[in-house]
Amino acid sequence: MSATGFHELEGAPPKAMNARIEGDLMEVSMGPQHPSTHGVFRMNVALDGEVVRKLKPVFGYLHRNHEKIGENTSYLGSMPYTDRLDYFCSMTNNWAYALSVEKLAGIEVPERAEYLRVILAELTRLQNHVSLLGFLLSDMGAWGTPLMYAFREREKILDLFESLSGSRMMCDYMRFGGCRVDAGPDWFARAQKIIDAFPRFLDEFEELIVSNEILIARTQNVGKLSAELAINAGITGPMLRASGVNYDLRKVDGYGIYPRFKFRIPLGDHGDCYDRLMLRALEMRESLGILNQAMKEIPAGPIMNPKVKVRAFKPPIGEAYGRIEGPKGELGFYLISDGGASPYRYRVRPPSFINLTVLEDLCLGHTVADVMVILGSVDIVMGEVDR
Amino acid sequence: MIGTGVLKGMAVTARNFLGSYFEKDRLITVQYPEERETLPENYRNFPFLVYDNDPEAGLRCVACKICEKECPPQCIYIVKSDDKKPDYMGKPQFYPKIFDIDISVCMSCQICVEVCPFEAIKMDKVFELSRRERFDALLLRKDELAKSNTYYHGIHPLEAAEVDANLAAAAAAKKKPAPAPAVPKT
Numbered sequence: 088m089s090a091t092g093f094h095e096l097e098g099a100p101p102k103a104m105n106a107r108i109e110g111d112l113m114e115v116s117m118g119p120q121h122p123s124t125h126g127v128f129r130m131n132v133a134l135d136g137e138v139v140r141k142l143k144p145v146f147g148y149l150h151r152n153h154e155k156i157g158e159n160t161s162y163l164g165s166m167p168y169t170d171r172l173d174y175f176c177s178m179t180n181n182w183a184y185a186l187s188v189e190k191l192a193g194i195e196v197p198e199r200a201e202y203l204r205v206i207l208a209e210l211t212r213l214q215n216h217v218s219l220l221g222f223l224l225s226d227m228g229a230w231g232t233p234l235m236y237a238f239r240e241r242e243k244i245l246d247l248f249e250s251l252s253g254s255r256m257m258c259d260y261m262r263f264g265g266c267r268v269d270a271g272p273d274w275f276a277r278a279q280k281i282i283d284a285f286p287r288f289l290d291e292f293e294e295l296i297v298s299n300e301i302l303i304a305r306t307q308n309v310g311k312l313s314a315e316l317a318i319n320a321g322i323t324g325p326m327l328r329a330s331g332v333n334y335d336l337r338k339v340d341g342y343g344i345y346p347r348f349k350f351r352i353p354l355g356d357h358g359d360c361y362d363r364l365m366l367r368a369l370e371m372r373e374s375l376g377i378l379n380q381a382m383k384e385i386p387a388g389p390i391m392n393p394k395v396k397v398r399a400f401k402p403p404i405g406e407a408y409g410r411i412e413g414p415k416g417e418l419g420f421y422l423i424s425d426g427g428a429s430p431y432r433y434r435v436r437p438p439s440f441i442n443l444t445v446l447e448d449l450c451l452g453h454t455v456a457d458v459m460v461i462l463g464s465v466d467i468v469m470g471e472v473d474r
Numbered sequence: 475m476i477g478t479g480v481l482k483g484m485a486v487t488a489r490n491f492l493g494s495y496f497e498k499d500r501l502i503t504v505q506y507p508e509e510r511e512t513l514p515e516n517y518r519n520f521p522f523l524v525y526d527n528d529p530e531a532g533l534r535c536v537a538c539k540i541c542e543k544e545c546p547p548q549c550i551y552i553v554k555s556d557d558k559k560p561d562y563m564g565k566p567q568f569y570p571k572i573f574d575i576d577i578s579v580c581m582s583c584q585i586c587v588e589v590c591p592f593e594a595i596k597m598d599k600v601f602e603l604s605r606r607e608r609f610d611a612l613l614l615r616k617d618e619l620a621k622s623n624t625y626y627h628g629i630h631p632l633e634a635a636e637v638d639a640n641l642a643a644a645a646a647a648k649k650k651p652a653p654a655p656a657v658p659k660t
């Protein structure tokens with residue numbers, strides 16, 4: 088293999104290149120330091136003029152040995168590390184990990200904690216989607232303004248997280264069998280205010296983007312993902328639903344207390360970047376619905392299962408896979424316990440990594456400028472891809 | 475008509491720009507060193523050791539090393555004393571001869587606080603910690619870590635009041651003939 092990894096190019100050119108068989112393909116390395124790669128991510132692209140003929144994602148720059156660390160530290164000790172997977176959504180990461188340990192050890196979670204988890208997960212979804220929209224627009228050249236609006240709203244939610252968990256992004260909030268600290272009435276009042284004000288922002292933001300001709304030209308029919316390919320490649324989350332497949336773990340698994348809430352699953356039609364973008368806007372509205380219901384119904388009571396030990400926690404021998412519908416897709420933790428203080432095997436199923444595997448299929452035939460838009464619409468966070 | 479979408483978008487921008495003069499919601503920038511937001515009660519940064527009255531003799535830490543063992547990135551280093559000294563309640567206890575926390579490694583996870591059975595280690599709120607040097611300057615020694623209970627009350631008033639109540643209850647329980655083990659809530 089050559090240094091760039093294009094060993095196939097040395098032989099006969101693939102079919103798609105026949106059109107310009109006499110011309111040279113230019114190999115460009117996009118990234119790892121590129122403002123639009125959302126972290127350190129490299130794409131080796133072979134270009135025919137401006138058109139992408141081949142694309143090879145290269146990742147691993149941010150590899151931190153997450154899984155091996157998880158196998159060497161206590162069960163509780165892995166919890167703060169999960170914050171660092173997808174650092175936009177530490178609350179949902181915590182939840183997925185707590186869920187799998189709870190499955191492994193058969194731990195019950197009190198009502199109030201379940202409600203708190205739902206509220207925080209949906210707030211996470213809001214702030215993840217809103218920053219995704221901002222980033223996507225700034226990838227398209229709308230520098231600054233939309234991202235600034237998006238981050239303004241996101242910051243309000245992060246402030247909520249901070250006053251509850253002590254940290255804006257590295258929340259480390261959930262524990263096996265509940266949550267770490269309880270939210271007081273003034274926290275709920277603040278949260279309700281933010282939730283009530285959110286639709287106005289969404290309306291404005293949609294006005295900003297939905298009918299914008301430039302945005303439409305840049306995103307419609309770009310990076311189409313067929314439902315068939317999406318299913319075969321194991322794509323999950325908004326990306327899968329944008330291709331029209333109705334699969335949302337909140338409905339399919341009904342984990343936590345999600346079956347109690349009324350919400351709809353928005354679906355896309357074309358599977359292009361525009362659908363992926365708008366789907367997230369629609370999902371936010373549904374999240375707001377869930378939030379309003381949860382805020383109304385949340386009961387009083389304990390937030391921790393008193394039977395769970397903080398020190399020297401040892402689950403029984405066995406294995407468990409806990410998964411949740413994270414903002415980016417199915418986030419799962421697979422644990423094998425040998426009865427010791429740390430898991431024998433600790434495996435993460437990261438949604439953004441698996442969603443990234445179809446990147447080449449999405450990008451072929453599009454221009455270099457579109458690659459950035461497509462990558463943005465996949466919604467990746469390198470902390471989770473590389474682990 | 476082509477272009478209306480763009481114009482609509484610009485109207486939104488204009489609304490936000492003008493609105494930022496009137497609505498607090500639209501302009502949330504804080505001009506940091508001059509203006510400061512009050513940190514929430516639960517805010518956490520790096521751990522410190524609580525002492526009552528005297529920074530050396532009053533340390534609540536008994537060098538049990540649980541936090542050292544549980545700290546996920548292993549950034550606490552403790553050397554237990556050979557002798558026992560009376561602690562803040564007058565009971566002879568071991569004390570840490572060395573207690574170091576490398577805050578360049580610490581990830582502010584608060585697990586040390588949760589596992590400590592003696593309410594001895596708590597989270598600080600100081601965040602302006604830039605130093606000119608990476609190693610020694612960011613390795614906090616026992617004397618830098620020790621902070622008074624009054625300070626703790628100052629930064630986490632509600633939590634500190636709860637801790638004090640727990641400790642008082644535990645001390646009262648100890649005085650009875652059959653001493654109940656002091657298990658503070660974690």
Ligand code: SF4
Nearest residue numbers: 535536538539541590
């Ligand atoms: S801080 Fe607490 S857990 Fe750590 S050694 Fe001291 S008493 Fe033990």
Ligand code: SF4
Nearest residue numbers: 545580581583584586
């Ligand atoms: S906050 Fe976490 S990383 Fe820091 S010293 Fe405590 S246990 Fe270790």
